[in-house]
Amino acid sequence: MLGEQIRSVIVEVIAQIVPDEDLSNLRGDIRIRDQIELDSMDFLDIIMELRKRYGIEVPEDDYIQMATLDGAVAYLEPRMAHL
Amino acid sequence: MVSLARIKDSKIEMANEQRIVITGVGLTAPNGNNLSEFRQNLLNGKAGIERIETHYMGEVLAGVCHFDPLKYQKKKELRRGTRAGSIAIYCANEAIAHSGLDLTTLDKSRIGVYLGITEHGNVETENEVYALKQYNYDVKYWSHHHNPRTVANNPAGEVTLNMGITGPHYTLGAACAAGNIGLIHGLQMLLLGEIDLAMGGGVSESIHTFGVFASFKNEGALASHPEPHRACRPFDRDRNGIVVSEGGCICILERLSDALRRSATIYGEIVGYAINSDAFDFILPHAPRQAECMRLALKKAGLSASDIDIISSHATGTQQGDPQECHAIREVFKESSHTYVNNTKSFIGHTMGAAGALELAGNLPSFNDHIVHPTINVANLDPQCAIPNMVINKPVEVDKIDYIVNNSFGMLGINSVVIVKRFDGQR
Numbered sequence: 001m002l003g004e005q006i007r008s009v010i011v012e013v014i015a016q017i018v019p020d021e022d023l024s025n026l027r028g029d030i031r032i033r034d035q036i037e038l039d040s041m042d043f044l045d046i047i048m049e050l051r052k053r054y055g056i057e058v059p060e061d062d063y064i065q066m067a068t069l070d071g072a073v074a075y076l077e078p079r080m081a082h083l
Numbered sequence: 084m085v086s087l088a089r090i091k092d093s094k095i096e097m098a099n100e101q102r103i104v105i106t107g108v109g110l111t112a113p114n115g116n117n118l119s120e121f122r123q124n125l126l127n128g129k130a131g132i133e134r135i136e137t138h139y140m141g142e143v144l145a146g147v148c149h150f151d152p153l154k155y156q157k158k159k160e161l162r163r164g165t166r167a168g169s170i171a172i173y174c175a176n177e178a179i180a181h182s183g184l185d186l187t188t189l190d191k192s193r194i195g196v197y198l199g200i201t202e203h204g205n206v207e208t209e210n211e212v213y214a215l216k217q218y219n220y221d222v223k224y225w226s227h228h229h230n231p232r233t234v235a236n237n238p239a240g241e242v243t244l245n246m247g248i249t250g251p252h253y254t255l256g257a258a259c260a261a262g263n264i265g266l267i268h269g270l271q272m273l274l275l276g277e278i279d280l281a282m283g284g285g286v287s288e289s290i291h292t293f294g295v296f297a298s299f300k301n302e303g304a305l306a307s308h309p310e311p312h313r314a315c316r317p318f319d320r321d322r323n324g325i326v327v328s329e330g331g332c333i334c335i336l337e338r339l340s341d342a343l344r345r346s347a348t349i350y351g352e353i354v355g356y357a358i359n360s361d362a363f364d365f366i367l368p369h370a371p372r373q374a375e376c377m378r379l380a381l382k383k384a385g386l387s388a389s390d391i392d393i394i395s396s397h398a399t400g401t402q403q404g405d406p407q408e409c410h411a412i413r414e415v416f417k418e419s420s421h422t423y424v425n426n427t428k429s430f431i432g433h434t435m436g437a438a439g440a441l442e443l444a445g446n447l448p449s450f451n452d453h454i455v456h457p458t459i460n461v462a463n464l465d466p467q468c469a470i471p472n473m474v475i476n477k478p479v480e481v482d483k484i485d486y487i488v489n490n491s492f493g494m495l496g497i498n499s500v501v502i503v504k505r506f507d508g509q510r
Binding site: 017018019020037041042044045048051052 | 157158159162163218223224226227228
């Protein structure tokens with residue numbers, strides 16, 4: 001799975017977690033939580049969904065790297081390359 | 084010098100602070116999503132039982148509520164919360180709307196939310212375990228939402244989150260007597276001065292757990308019938324058990340003095356109540372303690388049996404349970420020739436923690452329309468259940484309804500009775 005596909009997957013997962021939010025203008029370089037209503041339990045939902053869908057484990061120490069969309073794509077790209 | 088009139092007014096005001104009235108009702112039942120729709124269907128004989136699929140058991144009969152949860156919740160709230168929470172949020176918002184109160188003008192730290200529950204957490208736990216099976220029971224797939232969903236205060240807590248209420252909230256676990264007990268507790272907190280407005284009642288999400296159905300089935304107490312609407316048959320000779328239902332009912336309770344000050348519509352005054360225990364059996368009801376509970380409530384209200392116009396019975400449609408309540412009613416009301424007996428479960432099944440509050444609510448409009456709704460689905464009245472003035476299959480019109488007794492009993496032998504009076508000005 002490549003960068004843009006991964007970005008689509010992340011946005012799709014976020015849409016499932018926060019279905020009331022408009023994600024059409026979500027920017028990649030700004031913290032996701034600064035753009036939409038997304039709390040720590042929602043963030044854990046994203047991590048859980050990646051685990052369930054793709055078997056990907058994101059250790060707690062790496063959560064900071066998932067704060068922006070661009071950061072999440074960069075972090076996940078090597079981990080999802082085989083998919 | 085203070086005039087006699089002012090002293091009299093002051094005494095009335097003080098007395099009215101000790102009288103608790105119902106000024107709003109929000110509900111969802113398998114046959115109605117507000118009081119007028121619910122009432123109309125009770126008068127029209129329209130039941131609300133259907134077939135649903137449940138884990139491991141396949142098709143079962145259940146009462147399902149069809150309210151729109153998105154009327155008061157965001158999709159995210161729905162995803163995160165519980166069905167009981169969603170039912171409670173719907174009922175609480177509907178109750179406020181029905182009361183004519185504007186929540187934005189109220190001191191939200193002086194509102195208490197007290198909800199009766201039969202059980203809570205079974206649904207969420209069962210479903211989580213069910214989902215975990217596909218991950219070979221690896222608990223790293225267990226939801227981090229499990230704890231907030233299953234804490235016992237969940238349904239009441241979700242109401243406070245949704246409505247921004249900062250006063251006390253909790254649930255009252257009291258098996259199927261809980262709906263009445265939510266009302267009683269709200270009244271008590273108002274009388275103690277702990278709050279200025281109570282949201283009291285009960286909720287149930289029990290149809291979403293297979294365990295409740297399976298347990299009743301293995302007790303020989305789960306109703307079956309080829310026609311779902313006829314499955315719940317209290318007092319009928321051929322009744323064969325309980326129809327499990329979901330539902331909710333929350334009443335706005337206020338001191339009479341506050342209600343009069345804002346010219347609120349008053350749907351009834353709670354004038355008596357009682358709670359006691361059988362100390363007899365885990366599941367079997369016990370007529371002597373049920374009778375005692377009714378007597379205690381009458382005594383608290385300063386009434387005699389002959390003052391009561393309607394008994395809203397608890398009967399669930401089990402072979403063993405219904406005759407016990409009928410025996411208790413016959414004993415307490417033997418001197419009363421005009422007390423009618425009806426039953427709401429015959430329409431909506433057993434809404435468990437909501438039952439007490441919902442069944443009372445369905446009867447409240449009788450103060451104004453002077454009609455006693457019936458118990459339906461009685462083809463052959465069981466002689467053990469024969470009570471004078473049981474309203475069977477068709478409503479009865481009467482000249483006046485002044486007092487309603489609402490029975491609600493539960494497992495482990497908990498009994499609750501609430502008596503509501505037609506509000507007639509200051510008297």
